Amino acid sequence: MSDGSLESLCRDCGGPVSFHPGAATPARCGACFDAFMRTRDAAFLSSYAELGVTSRRVMAETCLRALVTAPPPHRKVLAMNIMEQYVLSASDLIGLYEAVKQRGGEPIMRRFLGYRIDRGSALAFFHEMETTPGPELLSRLGLPEVDAIAHRCPSLSKSDVKDLKKALVQMLGDLKRTGDMGESAALALAQMAGESRAGGALVKQSRWLDNIGLRPDQVAAIAIDERRRTVNVTAFSVDERRLQSMVSVIDAMTNAARNLIYGVLTMYQEEDRARASSPSAASRGRSA
Numbered sequence: 001m002s003d004g005s006l007e008s009l010c011r012d013c014g015g016p017v018s019f020h021p022g023a024a025t026p027a028r029c030g031a032c033f034d035a036f037m038r039t040r041d042a043a044f045l046s047s048y049a050e051l052g053v054t055s056r057r058v059m060a061e062t063c064l065r066a067l068v069t070a071p072p073p074h075r076k077v078l079a080m081n082i083m084e085q086y087v088l089s090a091s092d093l094i095g096l097y098e099a100v101k102q103r104g105g106e107p108i109m110r111r112f113l114g115y116r117i118d119r120g121s122a123l124a125f126f127h128e129m130e131t132t133p134g135p136e137l138l139s140r141l142g143l144p145e146v147d148a149i150a151h152r153c154p155s156l157s158k159s160d161v162k163d164l165k166k167a168l169v170q171m172l173g174d175l176k177r178t179g180d181m182g183e184s185a186a187l188a189l190a191q192m193a194g195e196s197r198a199g200g201a202l203v204k205q206s207r208w209l210d211n212i213g214l215r216p217d218q219v220a221a222i223a224i225d226e227r228r229r230t231v232n233v234t235a236f237s238v239d240e241r242r243l244q245s246m247v248s249v250i251d252a253m254t255n256a257a258r259n260l261i262y263g264v265l266t267m268y269q270e271e272d273r274a275r276a277s278s279p280s281a282a283s284r285g286r287s288a
């Protein structure tokens, strides 16, 4: 090729895929990769809901239990770890929310796994949770209103309708609780999440940095913010009650994510059944 790029063949469609010398050889063309992920979106969500979605809660609860008997310096490490699990859990939930909201656009897997939280998107999410009425949230997520489930999903049995209704009501409650965390949590979250590596370095004292000292019960994570040419200090107090409430918000976020996935998977099933029972709709679906 005239621009010096190389060519290989797409593993799925056999079409040519060009790439630059020295770069990794692409396995597929862009269109086939999208299709590859899209056909696996439901299986991915289902598998993630069974294990991955709880990973932050498992870590946070383990840290909280260990904290009770740990010596003071270790308590600070455990406290900061709980904070980090909070950031990761929020990041997972916001990524999932954004991915589901645009379902039908990009593959869910790409949007979710590629999601990176920042100050703007964290604040926007918390604000959206705080101010959006439940029915509107459901509609943004492509989920039925709780009283319209039987109508939107005619193939569901009565008990399935009841289960989905319960899951969606719980999800709305948990999302509201997430929004209730307030702006200060969102800012700490965005600050920590915007750091250049996973979690800042823990420090015992920050006075050496900016003359703002930490109280003995506080711990801080510092990280460089190259964009603003500053060093971020996220201070955090090792207060068991605060940590306990943080863990319960992690619990709410975990449950919200799990119920959201349950709702989305139900909609996938409903769409598959509708396609299967109506061949003309199926062919329209394929050509779309």
Ligand SMILES: [Zn+2]
Pocket (backbone or CB within 6 Å): 010, 011, 012, 013, 014, 015, 028, 029, 030, 031, 032, 033
């Ligand atoms: Zn291809």
